[in-house]
Amino acid sequence: MGYGNKTLKECTVLLCVATILLLAESRRVKQPRCPASCTCTKDNALCENIRSVPHSFPPDVFSLSFLKSGFTQITGGSFLHSPALHLLLFTANTFDSIDEDAFLGLPHLEYLFIENNKIATISQYAFRGLKAVIHLSLAYNNLSTLPKDVFKVHLCKTKKRNNLECDCKLKWLVEWMHTTNAMVDQILCSGPPLFQGKLINDLVPGSFDCITAEFASYQPLMFESISVESFTFGMDTFVVFAQPFTGTCSFLEWDHVETVFRTYDSIQSTSTVVCKPMVIDNQLFIFVAQLFGGSHIYKRDISANKFIKIQDIDILKIRKPNDIETFLIDGESFFVIADSSKAGYTTVYKWNGYGFYSHQSLHIWYRDTDVEYLEISGKPHLILASSSQRPVIYQWSKSLKQFDRRTDIPEMEDVYAVKHFKVKSDLFICLTRFIGDSKVMRWDGAMFKEVQTMPSRGSMVFQPVSIGNWQYAILGSDYSLTQVYQWDLKRGQFVHFQDLNIQAPRAFSVVSIDNREFLLASSFRGKTQIYEHIMIDLSNN
16 A cells, blocks of 8 residues: 555656646747747847738847838737837838827837838827837828827927928927927928928917817708898897798797797798898887788787787888898987889888888889998998999988988999998998809998909808807808808908808898807798807817
């Protein structure tokens, strides 16, 4: 029995020894060798003319270099099996992109040189996971921009000899350079023209103008309309659309919970072309212009919570109304109707405390299509656009308390409508032509002079709108896209801003609600549209 135990013990010892030897041999065999096309020393490896990044290197490799290699990108996790690397170099290779997490698993990497390659794009998270890097070079590549915060955790040394576009996409880099302790080489901007040839190191975050805007489609309305107005009554804001085919003034209000415009009320009429609101002494009046059946004035009855017709407008003078404007002069309330019939009168009406009465007839048989109230040099004026003559300017006489013809606007036949706007203290007008050139003109102290022309292709509206510090002009088209222009202060004229797809637009209005800005667009042949004016920070893109 003692002999058997001794034999068993000897066998156990031999088995353990064999196991240890096998494990040692296994570990020795699994140690990675130097990849083909690479040359390795005790702690360095150099790879040349290889087609892909090898996944393993000897464990003691401290530095790794790639020269003249043929792979097209550095993919994510390429170096997970080389955690001991302290230096990594790529030069004269053909790859043009670096994917996210390309250098993941390199906690000890201190020096990263990616130079003289063909890199055009880098993932925002290409360098994620690198905690010890103290020197990073992207010199002599094809980079024109860099993703935001790509160097968030690194000490960046150089990006020279890239054609960097110093635009809003690189604003973050300028901000980073002003807050980091990193040493950054002198980098020239290749563009845009404003910064071309300047050192990005000399720029400051305030050098960039990165805030822009956009009219984004917000809410379509399932009806056609020919005019739109926004107004405030009491503490609430409303909009009203004139719907010619249904003969309706449709009032909408803002739903603060659902954040949409919803139906509020309506006025039924016939072939409605204008629904013009005016608030006088906390009373809301609506002037409803109709092509047939005469035009009328309605008042909001608060106790009955509805609109009540209070007055008819003289059908002998107003036969074919086309536009209505409201205004105040010396505290007195007026409105004027442009009449486009051959036998009608463009007429000014005045509020006398009980109703509106005819105050003055301006044009007789001139077929006026539009009337605009404005102040020129602090004095009230009207501009009438007509299909039979050039736009005529009338000035208010304080002594006679009526408008006197002052002048016309030369060489501007066939103007359909006139709208005005101001930039600082300068007064401008937009003149709409259906076919030909619509124009922007500026008041020079004696007359309006041309500033800019816009090609018109079926245009019935060329309307300036102001939103905050932004000045726009919107040129509608029955045959093409509606053009939105933005005023450029440096050029002193409009530049193209955006296209909107609106079928036969006729009017625009801006409404501000809950710190949001909306553009209302009437459509004569399709859905009426509501757009939101949204702000965009280009440096975040």
